[in-house]
Amino acid sequence: MSIKMIATDLDGTFLRDDHTYNHRRFAKVFRHLQKRGIHFVAASGSSYPRLAREFAPYRDQMSFVSQNGSVIHVGQQMIRNYPIKAAALARVMHVLDRFYGPNDINQLVISDPLTSYVDQQMDNHNLAIVKTFYEQVTRVPDLRHIFAAQPGQDFTKISINFADHIDLQRVAATLDQYLPASLIIENSGFNTDLIGDAHGTKRNGLALLQQHFNLSADEIVTFGDNENDLGMLAMTSQSYAMQNAHQVIRMQAGHITYDDNNHDGVLKTIEQLLKNE
Template identity: 45%
Template sequence: MIKLVAVDMDGTFLRDDRTYDKGRFLDLFKRMQQNHIHFVAASGSQYQRLRHEFTEVADNMDFISQNGAIVHQGDQLREIMPLSDNQVHGIIATISRLFAKHDVNQEVVSGLNGTYVNADMDPEALKIVKYYYRPVISVSSLAQLVGQTVNDQFTKIAINFAETVDFQQARTTLKAQLPDFLSSENSGFNTELIGLKEATKRSGIRALQKLYNIADDEVMTFGDNENDLSMLTMTPNSFAMKNADAHIQKTAGNVTQFDNNHDGVLAAMAKAL
């Protein structure tokens, strides 16, 4: 029996136009609550953005944000795996050393309370950042960002590469220069998310499993990208999206009948529930 459903957002639960069938979802959510099934949004994005996507039910669901670094039960913080200031500065320095400024569209440091960008970020790039993160705070230099000064705990660094960059080569170069305790995962859209290796969507789900006493085979997961692999490989009830790359589909127990633009997650949930 399924007791917890965890869904990635972009490319999975959301259509490409960043919408979903809210009426159909709310009907399914009501049925899940009646059957004591927990619903989880699991994303590389920030908690504040995820709550906004599910305004009507946000206090009655769970959130795994920033690729597993932060876990909320409704509005209650349950787990956080922060980076130290020195670790953040080291990552920023590595990015600056490896890549020219024109190779990087966006460089973002995310924390529990906010997201931080350099004050000179291109305005068009900033608009995109503000969709995925909130609030977005401009600072004079990410390389000098201090958690105590801004009253925050940092958890992830996102780097979005320009379309002119060979993304696979860039991410291979980046991964080779990171220390062993850090990992870098493809979050889609030419973006790498860098954080503690132990902070994954799987670790976030594990925290909720412990809270609710749920076994792996009682979990259902949905995803479409590399940063979803940890939760796609944890349960036989995992679904890679029809629109996911073949190597992602091969890791999951199932593939959805429909893609994200045709509500593949909601269709699979309705059939299962």
């Protein structure tokens, strides 16, 4: 079966560790994809504005699964988002305050489809890190009451970057026990957990695009490196875990890239796939 769509995670997968990529090589690959009618998708825990900036020259010709699947765009048109109910959002804030203090959390971010919000007390160092992944960031007087201050707004994702001394496996066990069943928590690497509506996953976002473009699963190629990529990798037999991925991820993908994210692993694999087409 021929390839009709390629979807890749960004950080730790398509991007190098310094959050850059080989622009010249990608431009050449992208031209070949367009000639063959292969649609390119960026799927990430980051916000749409960050993804649109990373792929600015191509954004009208590709699609985006952002915020781990809570927001889906075809080009610049948002076709779906999965908001968190206000009561569930309030519950998350309550649970975080109950179990974690200010020294346990480096960055707490609440996002709507385009804008991400942080508390005005966040220091400049952590704010700079947040802006790397979320682009459009606004400080608010009290993040924990943002849903009350903006009652009509759809909030789609909560991102929590924990301090190094926090055991993320214990975090997942704790939050799974106390959070509403309507929410899902997924690890996106870098000591960060993402919480959103249970339907807002990369797998569901990519499935929506699959339906939109009328594709079968075996016409899709996926790339990933972390837990939040597993659902997307499981969608198709043409799935690739990165050479630098954890062994658990590598074991569940159909293939493993020859090169890691710092050596154009995704682009080299795509080039080889196009040669074999």
